[in-house]
Amino acid sequence: MLDGLFRPRAVAVIGASANPYSIGHIVVRNLVQYGFKGPVFPVNPKGGVIRSMQAYESILDVPCDVDLVNISIRNVFVPKVLDECGKKGVKFAIVHSAGFKEVGPEGEALEREMVAAAHRNGIRLFGPNSQGIQNADPEVSVYANFTFVPQKPGNVSIVAQGGGMGEMLKLHLHNVGLGHRMYCSYGNECDLTMPEILAYYGQDEGTRVIMMQTESFKDPRAFLEAAAAITPHKPILAIKAGRTSEGSQAVSSHTGALVDQATMAEAMYRKAGVVQFTDTHQMIKAAIAMSTQDPPPGNRIGIITNTGGPGIQAVDESVSQGLELARWSAAGTAKLKDALFAEASLGNPVDVVATADHNHYHAAVSTLLAEADTDMVMVFFVTAPFTDTNAIAMRIKEATEGSHKPVVVVVETFSENYGLIDKLRAADLPVFEFAEDGARALAAMNRDARLRERPREEAPALDVDRDAAAKILARYRGSGSYLPQADAFALLAAYGVPVPKTAAVAGEGDLAAAVAQTGFPCVLKVDAADVIHKSDAGGVVLGIADTEQLNSAFAAMRAAFPGDGVGFLLMEQKPKGRELIVGATASPGLGSLVLFGLGGVFVEVMKDVAAAVAPLSRPEARELMGLIRGRAVLEGLRGEEGVDMDALEDLLLRVSRLAADMPEIVEMDLNPVFAYPVGVAPCAVDVRIKVS
């Protein structure tokens, strides 16, 4: 439990200083200014007076129990101070000081020393190189952080790796009067980890929505588990910095992370039901909407406006973001017709026209909210100079009472009328400036609702021969090389992944027995670990129809690939099916990602590949197939038959299970897999598997 961090009874600030530009000073100021409920103790070995408080020379001099200390002294002094804190019984230490892991090997050593000091003293460390924490819960009101946005209680909690980003999220909640609940920017994450904080937010009753920003995941598996446990109860909105390769390089120079985690993050977010954003502002707007509005039961939006153009912008953006335009029942349309001006448009958007008054707005909003086939409502309102804008605000609010469907309001107005916006916000209605923003906020709420209502299943038990697979892999573990074809196919077969019939061929004498296994037509391949691009090197002969062709193909290949270490493989030639690629790649700290795509131009030109965390559950396997843009191909084009999706699902489950069971597989590439119409099993006709 992190109560000692987020609900401390007393806080000491070690490194508190009279210099108003110092971190220690600002933390003291923030704690006092925002009314921390417990006592604050400035600590400075030189003593002195800080903001009218007498500083203590040592934490040991503080006259009562202290749960939390903020430390902003020189990096090298931190371990020693932690020993004193240990004596004092301190539970949590926020280290603002920088100069640790992020600056190289020397800092890394110092960080290890500091962590050791903390652990021997029973202290959990937050940071270093961190901003600190806040909890705006009025029972605590702790601002143990050196930033500048005023603290006001709200229900959105924020956890950010980067301080600038965390502050940005807090700032823009503040700008719309919402405030926040808990806040932290955690820096180097040397001891206390982001997933622990996330789990704490998840259990906090005052937190309705969580926003997070991450640059790199220290423990992806722990994050995945923490997030998945929270999303059934409350939404998590997330930005992962570094979605482009250039951005990922920038992350690396900011945090020292080496691995590109963008694909992994996307797969984890989906699995955990976390809503991903790429744009900071859009994430904040979604949080604003979710802070007061319930999730929409479906994806059908109703739009009300008093001016045409912004209504169309809302339609374009809604549809682009996956919402559908609701249609009204006959009774609903009749109600609108009765209540609105004759020149009003009764379609979707409902255009109440610029001269509409508060009763027109009330009628439109309440009618749409009562429609069974409308799941959410966006109200656009330009403050035309001939209307009583305050009355309109009041009546919009009244119309939403008693409904659980989300409503957002977009107001186009000049600063003279900002009071109206304040009134709507005070009535717990989210207000935005642009029609597109309203549409996007509702679309994000829909994404969240649809993500969170997905069936959650465990990866199923499968009839696999784990021992056989382990035995094969044992021969290569530690080699860092690719498996020979014969063993790669055998490995897949052990997990029930359909592969062609194969037979190893060492010399000419094996051909007859081999072809008795595979039949004609068959394929002859060279099978050596170092011949990866076999077809480019002339190491594959397709369509061998009879014994004569087989003999001559073998003779030619034997001549082309001489040497003792070279084997050959004879394979059943499968009829051409729909070309797919299925793969797996090790994802450090998480396990493996499964990749799925259509072969050929789809992957080469369109980069149309999707990834998911292994092992897959059945719904996840099904979802993965639906994530590619070319998914219509699976269903069949122009009257062609589609592929056997159940069989493909089974293949994905087995590949994902193999990748998850055998962490030494760093790369697995089934390319192509041929898929066939219903009733015919797919088949992995070529495979590359690399072990660590």
Add this chain to the structure above:
Amino acid sequence: MLDGLFRPRAVAVIGASANPYSIGHIVVRNLVQYGFKGPVFPVNPKGGVIRSMQAYESILDVPCDVDLVNISIRNVFVPKVLDECGKKGVKFAIVHSAGFKEVGPEGEALEREMVAAAHRNGIRLFGPNSQGIQNADPEVSVYANFTFVPQKPGNVSIVAQGGGMGEMLKLHLHNVGLGHRMYCSYGNECDLTMPEILAYYGQDEGTRVIMMQTESFKDPRAFLEAAAAITPHKPILAIKAGRTSEGSQAVSSHTGALVDQATMAEAMYRKAGVVQFTDTHQMIKAAIAMSTQDPPPGNRIGIITNTGGPGIQAVDESVSQGLELARWSAAGTAKLKDALFAEASLGNPVDVVATADHNHYHAAVSTLLAEADTDMVMVFFVTAPFTDTNAIAMRIKEATEGSHKPVVVVVETFSENYGLIDKLRAADLPVFEFAEDGARALAAMNRDARLRERPREEAPALDVDRDAAAKILARYRGSGSYLPQADAFALLAAYGVPVPKTAAVAGEGDLAAAVAQTGFPCVLKVDAADVIHKSDAGGVVLGIADTEQLNSAFAAMRAAFPGDGVGFLLMEQKPKGRELIVGATASPGLGSLVLFGLGGVFVEVMKDVAAAVAPLSRPEARELMGLIRGRAVLEGLRGEEGVDMDALEDLLLRVSRLAADMPEIVEMDLNPVFAYPVGVAPCAVDVRIKVS
């Protein structure tokens, strides 16, 4: 010239009223409040006092010449009032009144009557159903418009079809202190048209940037010409409402437009060098940046920040939007190293770190602006509590002096420091709130610069046999039907589009002569206007290898398609090449659009088709081929040879010329076109052409 509208010497407001919620009243108020330099004359048949001014009973009573009248009386009275205005010598009338074309046939008749009245009186009509116009040029300061955003002189002019959207654009320029130059929202466009207004803005020296919003184009060709004449000198930023089919339906119910113009708009914008946006806020931000910054010479961005996270967001967004990260010269890096803190990051982004002061910022900005390979700079600045933020603002401004490269600043701060933002804006620096917004504004400036610097060429003269083509089309004009295959191929051939050798076959007796033309292998097709889906109906036999196969294929087809009106076509069978589709479609009011895409799954699944306005110039044909997502296929995959791009360019030029020359062609679909490696002409192996 529209001086009488945008620079009137005197304005009369017909329908001026003492009711402060009436349009006539508000227009009088706006004219007076924002200091119109000429006299304002309220006109009301009942007389009375309006805002302390005595109303005239008739425009004829007004004691001096009046260039412009604003009319907000009941629709049916407008024609009569225009007769009086004519007598008075009025040049322009803004009709605010609604109830014309937008309400159906009766209103449409009234609109015609009104236009006739205007024309017989030598008056140009603006509207009806319109907001009006503004010109904030201090020499005129005319606010002949009933909206609410205060008027302040700026250099961005706005032309919007929808009033709510126009006001939105104006409002958000105002919110950042920029104001605007000219403004209008033109409603029904019954006489004076949007292209005329655009041309006037183009010639206005006080207009540096134009923003426009359009729901439907009344005269697309006139718009194209007006826009293309302006963009070499100043940027035009545009939003077309209705980019989704749902949005386009909403446009239709708002304006009565029937045709989906989204594809046409995109093609026109590209041809004219207009920068298209889908998001209102992003367009406004681009206008804000362009209002003070020059176009970037290239696409390489340099980013400076004092906190890591937002810098990474800027990188991700920049790269996603087509910018490249600049690299510094060795000298530049050395300069940064000298000037910045030891812990600063010297890559891109430059992270000056949170404790950086004004001199660090100055050094970073001036160093990057001096780099030859940096085309634009984004400066991010979180107002850390330990820095002198005002000094930083001043020094950033100083560092930009003397450079023509665009600079945008993103400030993360709390309301206490808004004075700093005002200072930066007063120094003509665009300031945004989010890193992504800064990146997008610069990316939009880059799109504009690259669009506008493209070579502008005429469509080239081509050796085509226009007479032969016209003769073929003359036989079908007015039929509304598809051409038989033989004539469709002949039409293409007349324009030099490569087609297979063909020969018409009426009966068995023609086969020998026909195959002498085509050779083997050949294709036999039924050729009747009503058999469009020939292959589905069994009307195509491919791969006929010899006379025997030909005879039996013909016998079978003859039996399957009996009747006198049915002909047959024998065609050379071309070897399979890269499948493309090339098409043309009539675009009312503009001419024709040429369509280009890759065949098969690219078009069916990925909808990967691009469009351009016919006829194409050479650079436009080349550009069109580069617009599809699958363009890499044209260049060749995995060591395959690419296709002959010059030959393909020639084919596109010819198809586009045919479509442009022959407006009776409403639909032309060359599908597939086979393209081959360099030196081999492409060939349109199947074609459908429909005439009106």
